Amino acid sequence: MNDKDYQKNFDSTNLIFFLYSYRKPLIIISLLAALISAVVSLMIQEKYLSTVILFPAATNSISKSLMTEDFSAKQDINAFGEEEEAEQLLQILNSDDISGYIREKYNLMEHYDISKDDQYALTQTVKQYQDNVTFKRTEFNSVRIDVMDHDPETAALIANDIADRLDSVRTRMQHERASVGLKIIEMEYQKMQAYMRTMEDSLTAIRKKGLHDFEVEIEQLTKAYYDALAKGNKSSVKELEAKLDIFAEYGSAYLSLTENLEFEREHLALLRAKYEETKADATATLTTKFVVNKAYASEKKAYPIRWLIVVVSTFSTFLLGVLTIIGIENFKKFSKSE
Secondary structure: OOOOHHHHHHHHHHHHHHHOOOOHHHHHHHHHHHHHHHHHHHHOOOOEEEEEEEEEEOOOOHHHHHHHHOOOOOOOOOOOOHHHHHHHHHHHOOOOOHHHHHHHHHHHHOOOEEEEEEEOHHHHHHHHHHHHEEEEEEEOOOEEEEEEEOHHHHHHHHHHHHHHHHHHHHHHHHHHHHHHHHHHHHHHHHHHHHHHHHHHHHEEEEEOOOOOOHHHHHHHHHHHHHHHHHOOOHHHHHHHHHHHHHHHHHHHHHHHHHHHHHHHHHHHHHHHHHHHHHHHHOOOOOOEEEEEEEOOOOOOOOOOOOHHHHHHHHHHHHHHHHHHHHHHHHHHHHHHOO
């Protein structure tokens, strides 16, 4: 092919004629690529897709949802979570706790035909799991769990188990933290109870001296004392003076203990409410999600898409062939010029 013909063939307006001149090799390699890719696609193991779609809950704290009396801090038990809660769910779904549980329950190493004697058996199993199980947040702020497997029933079971395990993992994490808080509140509550018992014992000892209602009794005693003085009743005056001395000695302690007990009772009531809330968070459970769609066994395979493999492989081979021919022609031209 001379330089003039070469320039003509590589003119963009005549590209089709250039390709036509090499039609036979291009058709042959394209047909071979289609045939090989079709055979290879038939050898690829089929996989079925099962999907769970869920929304995160705004909170799974029982105390904040049901028990708190502070309406400004109270959270709706039926409220959907925002982006932050969805991201938290994704982090938990990608945790080793969930992946390890699924790998062990379904014996994925054997299920994926990985030999236990292989030096990197666990690594291969984890990689296969990560390839077959994916999580993502959708545009609607929901979380999607996709599971691919060659057994449609297993794919559905794994997807649903992951969603169920999500509650267990998040609840365990929160219970661990709430349990520490519960011990602190419980110790404080017990200390407060012991302190109040000490004050009540002291108040009881004062009451045994004759002080029961200081303000009323001191008023009555004072009136009786001045009446006795006015009447000149010396025996009554001495008896009343003795009682007034007791009131003078223990009155301030009585008033202080009474006021402190009233204040501490209010404090103890608040502490008791906090204790009950923390106890509920540390022992009770509340779902962390709203399941929109549960997974089911798919009737139709999702992978591989054989026609797409054949089309892409054939087109890629055709394009590579064209580029190769162009490269050969350019090499010929360069050799002639040399």
